Structure formats: structure tokens, C-alpha cells
Amino acid sequence: MRIGVLALQGAFIEHIRMFSILGAEAIPVRLPSELNGLDALIIPGGESTSISKLLYDYELMTPIRKLIQKGFPLLGTCAGMILLAKKVDGLDSEPIGVLDIEVKRNAYGRQTDSFETDLDMPFLGDEPFHGIFIRAPVIERVNPGVEILCQLDDNMVAVKQGKTVACSFHPELTDDPRFHRYFLSLVTGDVIATSSRR
């Protein structure tokens, strides 16, 4: 299996490290030719405006949208979730637009409002998953076909549609590979044991 991690800007090395721990080959993607032969693509955290401009400048947008039409699996974290959404409040360029959700950028405020907290995600096992929220977006609305994976108070912070997953927080900044393993199981179609953190 070959996982591409969009490496235009942001925390892409952290995702590559996490997939390596899980035994999957992960490679950085900066140019359209590097999309060939991938089984999935990760859109990492970073600055969504920077990443989206570089997506257009190096003509990655069209080939990524073509892959999506074939049901290609994607994972977006934080800025990545913003870019996967169909509708975004506060982004001046058109996002990739694969998830039928509406997202609000910087929904919790500025950096001093960034926080960590435990999240309840039973599909990952009984133990809570540690969520790191940095100038994080939230999902304000989901349309039919989108499954809510996690809620924090009244906010939706993780969703799934087909084989595409997105979250407001940063599983790649933790040492807990369960969220990445869950995504890999969607890519391969395998059923995984959800209880172990290792």
C-alpha cells in the first residue's frame, strides 16, 4: 500500500511518521506526477490558505478532483478538513470539495484558545482519544450521506463520507496510531480490532 501525504506546507512529516509506525509506505506529494500509483491521499494540518494557493499554482486541484470521482480515499486533518469540505466559511479560494459538509475556520478563536481534551470515539476502542485542537475549525453542518464520527460538546469534530475521513484535531501530533489505523482499514477494506493502542 502506498499513501501520499500532501507536502506543500504544514505538518506532513508527522503523518508520514505515523503511517510508517503502522507499516504503510507514505510518501510526500508536491507535484501532480507524484499522485500516480497512490492508494490514498492525506491533506495535513497547516495553513489552509497557503496550501490551497499552492494546490492551484501547481495544478494539483484537477487531478485530485478526478481521483475523488473514483471514490479515492482521503484523510484531512484541521486545515486538511477545511480543504476537503464543499463549503467553507472564511476561505477565499475554492476548496477541493469532496465532503458534503460546511466548515467554519478558526471556530474556537485564536491561538490562546487552542486546547487539548479527551474525545470519545467508541469505534477506536474504550480508551478516549486525545484531541489536540490548534486554531481549529468545526463542522457546522453535515448533509445526508455524511456520518458523524465524533462530537465535542455541541460541535461536530470528525466525520466520514464513503472512504473519506476528516477531523478538526491533530491525531498526527499524538503517539496514538488508532485514528490512522482506522483510516487505513477503510482504505484496505479490512475489519480491525479497535481496542489496542499499539
Added chain:
Amino acid sequence: METGTWKVKSGLAQMLKGGVIMDVVTPEQAKIAEQAGACSVMALERVPADIRAAGGVARMADPKIITAIMKTVSIPVMAKCRIGHFAEAQVLEALGVDYIDESEVLTPADEDNHIWKRDFNVPFVCGCRDLGEALRRIAEGAAMIRTKGEAGTGNIVEAVRHMRAVQGGIRKLQALPVNELTAEAKNLGAPLELVLEIHKTGKLPVVNFAAGGVATPADASLMMQLGADGIFVGSGIFKSSNPEKMAKAIVKATTHYTDASIIAEVSKELGAAMPGLDIKVIPPEELLATRGW
């Protein structure tokens, strides 16, 4: 729910990696920087080249300018306070800036003590010339490090020196046997715990950007290839003849830093880079990098 933790402070710096942080003095410049793909802006009253030219005491920017810039862009906004001036830092935190740069570009307020940064909810970035200085700042709570370089000169030589010193220091720590690390911690003037950590991991515990003298796309590529996680451009954008084009070019060069054909493409017809300054002609007392320890 916990705010101001080490993870969220150092985590924001991780999100800035591979990106360019640009000095801006007006909301209009901030907008240009954001449009060009900057991952963050540094809100200032004057860019370092003008601070250098003006002389006198350089202080924290007018809160009104910082607030206006924060309202204009959606990317993170940083601001500078003087070395050791924790009251300026408190003001910047109250304004809600996303990162504070405890910066040698401003006139130091305390020649002995840097700010005890762990007390703050807002994260700090600090300059360094070598590994020891980087580790002292991290020990005080800096969640991000940058080279000092020599700000406002458009001359990359000092940033290269500082980046090589940091990377060389890390390689040395990795190579030393563990029973010589206490002595090396003493030589570096750095806490043993951090020295042991680097011996084991082979990298700094925080993100390290290049700053101080970046003026062209090739400068950005050079610093990235030397191991920088990202780039600060101070005077290099808005002191060039075509800021918008220069800003876009440096952003692309930072992303595609190993692809020389892309650097060549974006370097075409950029107009004049900022006027450069030979470090040797600067009187020693006017060097900025020697401020702080």
C-alpha cells in the same frame, strides 16, 4: 479542556512548517502576504532594515497596528517584544496575537534575563546563533526557534552560520558517548535534560525556522536544504521592487526547495531584491545578532 499547553504551543509551530512568515507594517501588506501564500505574518511598525536605519530605541509595535492586521487576515499573526520585556509580552498576549517573537531586532530591555516564557498562554519564538542558545530559550519555554541571522541586511551569511552551528551541534551530541554529555552540556550552557533528549532523538524538540537575511527564493531554498523547517522573511519582501511577486516566489521556493528547476522558474524577472549590506561594514555595536545570549 486545557489551553496554553506545550502541545498546542509547539503544535502551532509544526503547522507553520514548510511555510513563509512575512514581516508586514500595514493591513494592506498583510493582505498581500496572505494572498501570496504566507503561512503567518509578523506585525511590525517598521521592518528591520528601517529599524537599523532609524537607530535609537526600537520597541513593541503600536497595538493599533497589530490589531488592524489581526482583523485583516485569517492566518496567524505574530508580534515582537523586546528581549526580557515581559510586560510588552503581557500586552501582546492581551491583544490575542498568535505567537510572540522575543526579538533581538528590538532594543533589549534586559541584558541578563530573557522572558520566562512558560508563564504565558501564548507561545514564543526566539532567535539563536548556536545549539546552546537554542536550548536555553527552549528551557525558558520557547515553543519555536529561529536563527538570528543578521536582520535587515539582505545578507544570508549569518543565517547560514547560525543554522550550520545548530545542526553541527546536534550531530556532535548524537556522536558523543553518553558519559561525555554532562561536560558538553556545560560547554553549551544548556540543560542536561535537553542535551540527553537530543542525543537520543537527533533533533530539536521544537520547530526551527531560518531568519535574518533571506532576500531571494534561492536564499530560502538554501536555508531549507541546510535543515530549516520554514522561513522568516523580514525586509526581503517589502523592500524589494516587486513585493507581491517576490512573496509568491519565496513561498514556492520554500515548498519546492529541492527542485532547482522550480527555483529557477520563480526567480525570473523578480526585479531588484532588497539592497544588501556587508556584515563587515556594520560597526560591532550595531550588530543585532549579538543581543541576547
